[in-house]
Amino acid sequence: MSIQVAESDSQILECFSVLSQLRPHIKQESFLEQVRRQQQNGHRMIYLEENHQAKAVAIFCISENFACGLFLHVYDLVVDATVRSQGYGHHIFEWLVNYAKLHGCKELSLDSGVQRFDAHRFYIRHQMNISGHHFSLPL
Template sequence: MAKSDSQILECFPILAQLRPHLKQEDFLEKVQRQKQNGYELAFLERDAQIFAVAGFCIDECLAWGRFLYVYDLVVDETVRSKGYGQNLFEWLIEFGRHHDCKELHLDSGVQRFDAHRFYLQQRMNIVCHHFSLNL
């Protein structure tokens, strides 16, 4: 998991592929602020290069009990379909189990067909519609 400021910053180029609106100059501050509420960044690296990043937290609610929620899950576009996403996803599952989570949840944009195919291959179910309202 990304513990140091430098590790968090090293995750930026990969996360920016999923969240292109992010700016590098305020990325660390945003992550540090979210970490105060339980947000964590996990990453997968090889030869000191990061290939996949997941932003997540553990939470609890009446509907699901204790669960792991994945906010961000992205593999570097240059190495997709090489198992990095699967390895990180499996790590998230084990992390959740180790922390007494009963479920893993995530939302995915309706346009992300490749991601949906991946999630379905991981035996995830489509269980609800997520609605939003700009305020």
């Protein structure tokens, strides 16, 4: 088992089948192009690989604001549905925490859909606090 930054086209494409479980609206034909655009804005994709297959994927970015200072925000965190509750989520979450600390971040944050009860239990087990509500306005 290893956790790697997805940098090559083949590494990025390997992550599609896992990430699309969380984001079913994404299309494989435009996936690589969108990841490359997001990378230009500072986003990074990591994946946990075992037996040459992605088992978990996360997309994150380090940012800074007045509310938090320097922080790592996780935009996407998903474990393949066929292997959940086997520790993969824990390993990728710990990697993110360590990466944030290594880069001087004071906080790790993420948003989670209100319907994702299993994910909420996972985050609470990992000592995350529910610190606010995220509001959105479709345009």
